[in-house]
Amino acid sequence: MVAREADVIVVGAGLSGLAAARAVLDAGHEPLVVEADDRVGGRILTEDVDGVPLELGAQWIGDTHHRMEALAGELGVGIYDQFEDGETTYEFAGEVLRGEAFHAKYADELAGLERVLRELDRMAETVPVEAPWTAPRADEWDRITVGQWLDGQGLGPVARTLQEICTVGILAMPTVEVSLLCLLQNIAVCGVTAELLAESEGGAQTKRFVGGTSLIPQRLAETLGDRIVLNSPVLTIDHSADRVVVGCRGGFSAVGRQVIVALAPTLAGRIMYDPPLPGVRDQLTQRMPQASAHKSFVLYDEPFWRDEGLNAQLISEIGPARMSNDSCLPDASAGPGIILCFLEGESARVAGRWPAEQRAAALRDELGRHFGPRAAAPVRIVEGEWASRQWTRGCYNANTGPCGLIHFGSALSAPIGPIKWAATETANAWAGYMEGAVEAGRRAAAECLADL
Numbered sequence: 001m002v003a004r005e006a007d008v009i010v011v012g013a014g015l016s017g018l019a020a021a022r023a024v025l026d027a028g029h030e031p032l033v034v035e036a037d038d039r040v041g042g043r044i045l046t047e048d049v050d051g052v053p054l055e056l057g058a059q060w061i062g063d064t065h066h067r068m069e070a071l072a073g074e075l076g077v078g079i080y081d082q083f084e085d086g087e088t089t090y091e092f093a094g095e096v097l098r099g100e101a102f103h104a105k106y107a108d109e110l111a112g113l114e115r116v117l118r119e120l121d122r123m124a125e126t127v128p129v130e131a132p133w134t135a136p137r138a139d140e141w142d143r144i145t146v147g148q149w150l151d152g153q154g155l156g157p158v159a160r161t162l163q164e165i166c167t168v169g170i171l172a173m174p175t176v177e178v179s180l181l182c183l184l185q186n187i188a189v190c191g192v193t194a195e196l197l198a199e200s201e202g203g204a205q206t207k208r209f210v211g212g213t214s215l216i217p218q219r220l221a222e223t224l225g226d227r228i229v230l231n232s233p234v235l236t237i238d239h240s241a242d243r244v245v246v247g248c249r250g251g252f253s254a255v256g257r258q259v260i261v262a263l264a265p266t267l268a269g270r271i272m273y274d275p276p277l278p279g280v281r282d283q284l285t286q287r288m289p290q291a292s293a294h295k296s297f298v299l300y301d302e303p304f305w306r307d308e309g310l311n312a313q314l315i316s317e318i319g320p321a322r323m324s325n326d327s328c329l330p331d332a333s334a335g336p337g338i339i340l341c342f343l344e345g346e347s348a349r350v351a352g353r354w355p356a357e358q359r360a361a362a363l364r365d366e367l368g369r370h371f372g373p374r375a376a377a378p379v380r381i382v383e384g385e386w387a388s389r390q391w392t393r394g395c396y397n398a399n400t401g402p403c404g405l406i407h408f409g410s411a412l413s414a415p416i417g418p419i420k421w422a423a424t425e426t427a428n429a430w431a432g433y434m435e436g437a438v439e440a441g442r443r444a445a446a447e448c449l450a451d452l
């Protein structure tokens with residue numbers, strides 16, 4: 001049996017684990033990262049498809065993702081702006097309308113939507129990001145779902161559906177599965193409140209990385225040298241006050257004084273801990289399912305829609321993609337035209353499981369309805385699916401249903417002796433995003449350093 005020692009063992013070489021390890025190293029202590037997969041990056045995965053880097057995983061950062069922007073700068077990874085110019089197309093009530101016409105036709109309904117977004121803003125302001133279950137109305141808001149609350153807001157049918165699509169675009173779960181308090185926490189930790197839910201991609205999706213997002217974890221991993229062990233799924237963590245033994249499939253084990261588990265809660269719950277973790281912690285991990293999202297990249301010879309005043313963003317009540325956008329490379333004139341179609345929540349669970357050719361046919365048809373006949377004849381479709389990936393099991397992140405936060409939320413990031421919890425789900429800023437992964441990793445590292 002092979003064993004290695006370090007001060008802090010980090011489970012998972014996603015961005016959060018890597019950020020944690022880097023922080024431990026910067027503080028003069030030795031980290032060792034143990035990763036199940038044969039690569040670093042986790043939910044960040046840039047795939048080279050005939051020379052075109054496609055982001056099967058995380059793709060954008062937003063204007064307030066300062067940690068990610070600084071990290072990219074340190075690692076020499078360039079940033080470029082997301083293409084936004086042009087009109088969005090909307091498919092509601094049996095017709096496709098361009099942005100201006102849609103907003104004119106449904107002005108009254110959309111005013112109602114604006115009111116609802118402002119109300120969510122006001123409510124989220126009362127939710128403390130580190131302890132949402134202590135919000136003055138936490139009990140009431142955690143007992144109902146986002147869907148129930150939205151149904152009670154008096155929205156017209158188009159506005160209600162539009163709000164559903166935009167909200168599922170963030171949660172990647174049907175709104176009937178997520179508690180209202182969980183959504184409010186999502187808004188509060190992102191600090192841009194309703195901008196997060198607005199129909200424009202806006203806040204969280206304004207910039208991309210030149211050469212692909214994977215450059216960030218890959219270059220971060222290079223700075224850690226041989227302190228990363230791949231192909232070693234962690235099965236067990238034995239822990240006492242100042243010693244941890246992390247056991248992996250294949251016989252490798254890592255011995256340290258502290259351990260950072262940088263996995264989404266569901267996956268963290270699949271490790272066997274000895275002594276067993278408190279009931280509240282295990283029950284939390286039973287209540288934070290990974291969400292459902294599926295990306296379909298549709299490739300063309302060129303981004304023809306740009307000449308037609310379109311931004312390649314669609315919003316559709318029919319689908320299978322409920323949203324899409326322009327995902328071209330920085331020099332779009334030289335490369336292929338790329339439209340990214342999002343299948344999220346129920347769309348991912350239904351259309352995402354269709355045979356690939358059935359889904360491709362439906363997407364071609366949908367894109368044709370929105371962007372014309374050229375859109376119905378792509379060169380190629382490349383897809384990214386995450387539920388079947390053993391070390392992720394769904395995306396973008398995890399959310400809680402009714403009573404999840406008030407009954408179990410306190411166990412999400414509270415250390416248990418030498419065990420500290422990272423991963424984006426535990427972040428106090430931009431949880432669910434890469435920015436949150438970095439914040440959480442550094443926070444968990446600071447907790448270890450304080451105890452070393």
Ligand SMILES: Cc1cc2nc3c(=O)[nH]c(=O)nc-3n(C[C@H](O)[C@H](O)[C@H](O)COP(=O)(O)OP(=O)(O)OC[C@H]3O[C@@H](n4cnc5c(N)ncnc54)[C@H](O)[C@@H]3O)c2cc1C
Binds near residue numbers: 014036037395
């Ligand atoms: C399709 C998709 C699109 C996204 N889009 C964006 C976006 O545009 N912008 C954005 O900011 N965020 C986006 N995200 C979210 C972002 O990718 C995550 O927030 C972030 O990468 C999470 O990092 P993490 O380190 O917390 O978790 P992970 O990336 O999940 O890392 C966990 C690591 O642990 C490993 N692991 C799992 N189990 C074990 C085990 N038992 N033993 C050892 N190792 C284990 C995994 O292989 C993985 O490497 C997207 C995610 C997906 C999947």
